[in-house]
Amino acid sequence: MEYLSFELPVKELMDQYQTCSLVGEESGVDVKLACSQIEDKIIEKKKEIYLNLTPWQRVQLSRHPDRPYTLDFIKGITDKDSFLELHGDRNFADDPAMIGGLATIDGERVMIIGTQKGRTTKERQFRRFGMSNPEGYRKALRLMKLAEKFKIPVISLIDTPGAYPGLEAEERGQGEAIARNIFEMTMLKTPLFVYIIGEGASGGALGIGVGNKVYMLENTWYTVIAPESCSSILWRNWDHKEDAANALKLTPADALKEKFIDGIIEEPLGGAQYDPQVAYDHLKVSILQNIKAFSKFTGKELETQRQDKFIAMGQFKG
CATH class of the missing domain: 4.10.860 (DNA Excision Repair, Uvrb; Chain A)
Incomplete structure (x- = not known):
């Protein structure tokens, strides 16, 4: 440890x-x-x-090297050997930073998508530290549309420092891919539940983050920019990252207070890395509860509920 x-x-x-x-x-x-x-x-x-914990300490915990990643959570919540990973966006390539596939959770069929980081140096390079290219977001959208076709709930697991900022990503339409996903998710006619299990940064998170319900694990963060990046823009260095973390209101408690999320998933004391199975169990319970709660919604009702939820965010009341 x-x-x-x-x-x-x-x-x-x-x-x-x-x-x-x-x-x-x-x-x-x-x-x-x-x-x-x-x-x-x-x-x-x-x-x-x-x-x-201070907001900056919670950011550090979300990046803990021993913290479970998306594939760990998938293995921990799905039925044994039920996860079938699907690859490719059917347009350009497969993106190892964005994974997805079919699985069952206590017999319930689900489509799971999520951003995946690596642990070793080679894995981190392969997964690009959890930063997806446009083909990753297009793959995620393809899988969401597939789930919609067969009326399967979609589970989105977010752990990303942001979308990949490389030149090749911009050349292939990174902004359009994220915008298209946000647009299409608002109209998806199957249940979509979002869980931030680590880092939840900017458009990289929003690209798979428009759900009927959105939750954060206890030691995660969700905001428009990483504290270090915010510090470098405002103060021209990383020395004020703690101040940036405080100002960004990025903790689960802040997000819940502002109604950006619907709830906080409890972790073991100290973080999911101390007892991953406890975190898996809490996540699994929430997923199954939501699947049951939304099982009788029609496609149109799911679409309307999701749109109303996000339209209500940020409304000014004088």
Whole structure:
């Protein structure tokens, strides 16, 4: 387990606990009481840190190297061996940064799409750090249309620092691809549920983020720009990223208060990386509840509900 800078007090206590356990095993001395006391300190320290996170610390947690990624969540919530990945946009190419396919969750058929990051250096290059090209967004739209044809709910899992900003992406119509997806999602006649499981930045997130319901996991963020990028624009360097994070109102609590999202999915204390299965279970429960709640909606009702939801955002009331 890797620890972030503000998590070092927890690491120190964890090291003490491991040393205590090792001493007990090697010496045969009863150290249960001592280890139990250290365990209590670990829990208290975790509560002290993780229940009082700053927005920037929450951004750091969303990027934790041990945090589950989209494929991990898919494996954790779907029935065993049910996920069938589908490839290509039928126009230019396949995009490894955007994955999608058919699966079942407790027997319920779903189409899952999402942005995928990598863990090793080669994987990160292959997945472009979770930043999709235009063909990725066009593939996602193709799969959403396929799901609509067969009346299958769509589950969108977002974890991206933004759409890929490379020259080739612009040449192939990055802005148009994202705009087209937003336009088409507002008219999709099948349920669409969006879950931000890590980073949710800018148009890269919105390109697969217009749903009947939108949720954020507890240690994620959702805003128009990454704090570092905002800092570099306003202050010409990254030194004010914490100030930018505060100003952007990017936390789940902020988004829920402003009604940009419909709810917050609870994570284990400290983040999903501590106990991924708990995060998977909470996500799965939410998905199944939404599938049941929207199962009797007609295509037109789904379309109208989604449009009304997003039109209501940002209305000024004098």
